[in-house]
Amino acid sequence: MASRRNRDVTDRIRRMERGHLSEEPLPRESTTHEQKKYSISQLISHESVPKATKEFFDECKEYYHLTQKPLVSAPDEIFRNESECTPFTMTMGVDREPEELDLDGFVESIQRICNFKDGQIQPVSIKVKPLLVELKLNQRDQSFAMPTVKIVYSKLTDETLNEFYKMGIFVLILGSCRSLEKQQEGRKKLMMDARYNRTYGPNHTFWKGPLDDGRDRGIDFNTKFKGWCICYHGTQFQNGLSILLSGLRPAKDVAHGPGIYTSPSIIYTSHPRYAEVKYIDSETKFGFLKSKHYIQFVLECRVHPKDIKVACETLLLGDAQIDTNIDNSAIEWVVNNYGKKLVDFNDPDASIVCTGVMVRITDRHPALLPESGWWFKAGVRNSSKGWKEFYKTLESVETERQTGVACSIILE
Numbered sequence: 098m099a100s101r102r103n104r105d106v107t108d109r110i111r112r113m114e115r116g117h118l119s120e121e122p123l124p125r126e127s128t129t130h131e132q133k134k135y136s137i138s139q140l141i142s143h144e145s146v147p148k149a150t151k152e153f154f155d156e157c158k159e160y161y162h163l164t165q166k167p168l169v170s171a172p173d174e175i176f177r178n179e180s181e182c183t184p185f186t187m188t189m190g191v192d193r194e195p196e197e198l199d200l201d202g203f204v205e206s207i208q209r210i211c212n213f214k215d216g217q218i219q220p221v222s223i224k225v226k227p228l229l230v231e232l233k234l235n236q237r238d239q240s241f242a243m244p245t246v247k248i249v250y251s252k253l254t255d256e257t258l259n260e261f262y263k264m265g266i267f268v269l270i271l272g273s274c275r276s277l278e279k280q281q282e283g284r285k286k287l288m289m290d291a292r293y294n295r296t297y298g299p300n301h302t303f304w305k306g307p308l309d310d311g312r313d314r315g316i317d318f319n320t321k322f323k324g325w326c327i328c329y330h331g332t333q334f335q336n337g338l339s340i341l342l343s344g345l346r347p348a349k350d351v352a353h354g355p356g357i358y359t360s361p362s363i364i365y366t367s368h369p370r371y372a373e374v375k376y377i378d379s380e381t382k383f384g385f386l387k388s389k390h391y392i393q394f395v396l397e398c399r400v401h402p403k404d405i406k407v408a409c410e411t412l413l414l415g416d417a418q419i420d421t422n423i424d425n426s427a428i429e430w431v432v433n434n435y436g437k438k439l440v441d442f443n444d445p446d447a448s449i450v451c452t453g454v455m456v457r458i459t460d461r462h463p464a465l466l467p468e469s470g471w472w473f474k475a476g477v478r479n480s481s482k483g484w485k486e487f488y489k490t491l492e493s494v495e496t497e498r499q500t501g502v503a504c505s506i507i508l509e
Contacts, residue, residue, distance in 0.1 A: 331367065
């Protein structure tokens with residue numbers, strides 16, 4: 098049945114390319130039939146996508162609809178020197194039917210958005226279900242400078258990703274479909290064990306005071322991490338998956354010097370400067386959310402004491418108290434990254450590792466939680482667009498707070 102459907106798709110595309118179908122494709126930067134450079138029917142492949150990879154694409158589509166940006170999958174080598182001269186292959190998942198794709202217009206748009214010269218990249222393969230377009234450097238024309246993986250990655254600004262979203266691109270893979278399939282086979286072995294999921298709160302996993310339950314935390318966990326400190330690292334919603342798969346990069350804003358910025362206080366890390374507050378509406382909610390909610394992610398990490406530089410808060414709070422258990426003068430920890438551009442959690446010599454993902458879901462904006470009262474006292478007023486939007490939201494929430502509107506954590 099699958100092969101029959103594939104033949105039907107190919108036949109339909111060929112008829113459209115000859116102009117024998119009356120349906121018009123979705124508006125694109127299209128050319129006429131006589132001017133077409135590329136033929137979908139000649140590039141199309143009906144090779145089946147492995148189950149693990151298909152599941153990954155389904156997750157990418159959910160991410161795409163939720164964030165209105167494509168998910169970017171980049172190889173680890175992108176942060177290593179050996180990739181400096183590596184020619185690039187770029188695979189794009191497109192949320193379209195094959196017969197809706199104007200391939201010439203699609204390639205032209207990619208070249209325009211990424212500032213490539215005309216003809217510098219060309220399609221080499223197309224798969225269906227989902228629609229995947231694989232692009233490569235035009236190596237026949239030596240007049241073009243060879244774009245590398247790093248060069249392409251450096252072009253992926255928010256504006257670029259927004260343009261890709263408008264084109265229906267739900268995932269951007271800096272590599273071939275084959276390399277992605279190998280990555281997904283390995284990813285299955287790295288999935289977190291659901292048996293260790295916990296809900297923290299009254300009537301669930303809950304305690305007061307120090308916790309010393311004597312439990313084993315995993316295979317040789319106590320041997321490996323004996324004496325290592327627990328800390329927290331907030332993240333942008335769209336970066337959570339890539340951090341788990343690839344690792345942590347050092348901070349760009351280095352008030353206390355270079356390194357990876359963390360905190361021993363999850364209360365401090367929960368500030369939107371570090372852990373983005375994402376509103377999930379009823380149309381794009383995850384399967385475990387039953388209605389509209391706000392969600393935040395924080396990574397629980399372990400770090401060796403010798404790699405920690407203790408420093409003060411950087412939100413200009415003055416005398417405002419953040420966490421009753423930790424003084425403001427010691428609430429930021431800068432972890433030594435030893436000059437690495439990316440600290441891989443799978444590196445046995447890593448100075449920091451991720452041991453859990455903390456998720457907080459609330460029915461209203463978390464600024465209304467009692468433990469978030471200090472957010473309104475922060476002196477930092479960054480001029481970036483994101484911060485302007487946040488403080489505009491905070492002003493609205495402040496009005497609700499003064500009228501007694503409460504916020505609850507969702508534990509189910």
